[in-house]
Amino acid sequence: MELTLRQARPRPLRSRRRAFWTWWAAGTTSGAGSAVGAVALPLTALTVLDAGPFEMGVIAAASYVAWLVIGLPAGVLVQRLPLRGAQIGADLVRAVAVGSVPVAWWLGWLSVAHLVVTALVVSFADVVFDVANATFLPEIVEREQLQARNSLTSATHAATQLGGPSAGGFCVQLLGPVATVLVDAGSYLVSAALLRTLPVRGGRVPGGTPGGKPGGKPGGKPEPTWVLIREGWWFVVRHPVMGPGMWTATAVNFVCGAQLAVYPLYLVRELHAPAALVGLLLAVEGVGSLAGAALTTRITRWLGSARALVRAGFVAVAGAVLVPAGTGWVAFAAFAAGNVLFAAGVVVLSVTTRTYRQIASPPQLLPRVMATVRFVSWGAIPVGGLVAGALAGPLGGRATLWVFAAAALAAPLALLLSPVRRLRDLTDYAGGGR
Numbered sequence: 001m002e003l004t005l006r007q008a009r010p011r012p013l014r015s016r017r018r019a020f021w022t023w024w025a026a027g028t029t030s031g032a033g034s035a036v037g038a039v040a041l042p043l044t045a046l047t048v049l050d051a052g053p054f055e056m057g058v059i060a061a062a063s064y065v066a067w068l069v070i071g072l073p074a075g076v077l078v079q080r081l082p083l084r085g086a087q088i089g090a091d092l093v094r095a096v097a098v099g100s101v102p103v104a105w106w107l108g109w110l111s112v113a114h115l116v117v118t119a120l121v122v123s124f125a126d127v128v129f130d131v132a133n134a135t136f137l138p139e140i141v142e143r144e145q146l147q148a149r150n151s152l153t154s155a156t157h158a159a160t161q162l163g164g165p166s167a168g169g170f171c172v173q174l175l176g177p178v179a180t181v182l183v184d185a186g187s188y189l190v191s192a193a194l195l196r197t198l199p200v201r202g203g204r205v206p207g208g209t210p211g212g213k214p215g216g217k218p219g220g221k222p223e224p225t226w227v228l229i230r231e232g233w234w235f236v237v238r239h240p241v242m243g244p245g246m247w248t249a250t251a252v253n254f255v256c257g258a259q260l261a262v263y264p265l266y267l268v269r270e271l272h273a274p275a276a277l278v279g280l281l282l283a284v285e286g287v288g289s290l291a292g293a294a295l296t297t298r299i300t301r302w303l304g305s306a307r308a309l310v311r312a313g314f315v316a317v318a319g320a321v322l323v324p325a326g327t328g329w330v331a332f333a334a335f336a337a338g339n340v341l342f343a344a345g346v347v348v349l350s351v352t353t354r355t356y357r358q359i360a361s362p363p364q365l366l367p368r369v370m371a372t373v374r375f376v377s378w379g380a381i382p383v384g385g386l387v388a389g390a391l392a393g394p395l396g397g398r399a400t401l402w403v404f405a406a407a408a409l410a411a412p413l414a415l416l417l418s419p420v421r422r423l424r425d426l427t428d429y430a431g432g433g434r
Helices: 002-008 010-048 053-062 066-080 083-106 112-140 143-175 177-195 225-237 242-270 275-283 285-303 305-322 328-360 363-395 397-407 410-416
Strands: none
Touching: 010 053, 010 083, 010 112, 010 143, 010 177, 010 242, 010 275, 053 112, 053 242, 053 363, 066 083, 066 112, 066 225, 066 363, 083 112, 083 177, 112 143, 112 328, 112 363, 143 177, 143 275, 143 285, 143 328, 225 242, 225 363, 242 275, 242 305, 242 328, 242 363, 242 397, 242 410, 275 285, 275 328, 285 305, 285 328, 305 328, 305 397, 305 410, 328 363, 363 397
């Protein structure tokens, strides 16, 4: 009997590993398609529809505005839905939305408004998918492996960012931007098919009632949604480590939103880069992301996770300052180098703070913690895009990027002005564990 039990024990571990790699493959596939679409969609707006600076800002903002609208209730929604089903449904919605772009073009109906609506629909589906996806990971990965798995996920994202935009640029040059958008739509369908093979695992996150209602009362009656949202909000905002980490991420994402809106405009209209070169220069971000993801665990062990966060913030600032420097080919080199530095700093920030949230949050609060942080930090992306779009008209792309490079300083300052500056590791904070 003892031998039988010993032989049976590895099965759950093998099942978890198999589930993780399926989860990883689904995310990698959709991520690669999205990286191609990230080049194809703005180039469709610029070259097919002749969109202006403010219109580019609106499209960039629409891609993330859902975090401001449903970011907070998304945590409660995901806690009440089957995690696997939420991810599959979001993938299918995104596939239909993105696939409508080439259809509208072939019918002669494509407009900037259509691209904005497409970005909005994808944005809302992204919110549900991302919260469910981040909540699902701790269910299939042991706590001790979370940082390594988060680093792998970020490294994979970096690889897709490295290969996707360059592939997208060449596809746009060869096929045109509209036809290239189909690659993104297809990637969501493949992702949904892979996620369909994952185990349901009870369908809901820990802490829910049998009916899937989180925060249930003794009689099985769920707490009101606003009470659950408030609980998650105050847990993050009042936390001496998670709170500053969230504000740091918010500053970084505000700058990222500006870059999403201004980069294509700056490269095409001011540096006169061809589509293939635009794809390559945007893809260089993946080099920095890959380096950051590969080195995060080593850096945090060497410096300590708290100290690494502060230094990563200053690395990101240096990258943002370098991006708009120089003219001619020097400008292309500066853009590439700055893109690498900024991406590397951001990935170290992202992996380290995300892992800490997954470790330090009570299981029943995790979906709401993830939703709260992303509501605030990812909500800054559309704001940054709109502000950058408004500034780029009168100031130009280069000057706008300088303005946002200065704004990036808020990221490390948020950590230096908090208790994080006194810690070596984030987990050194008393009460930081579960």
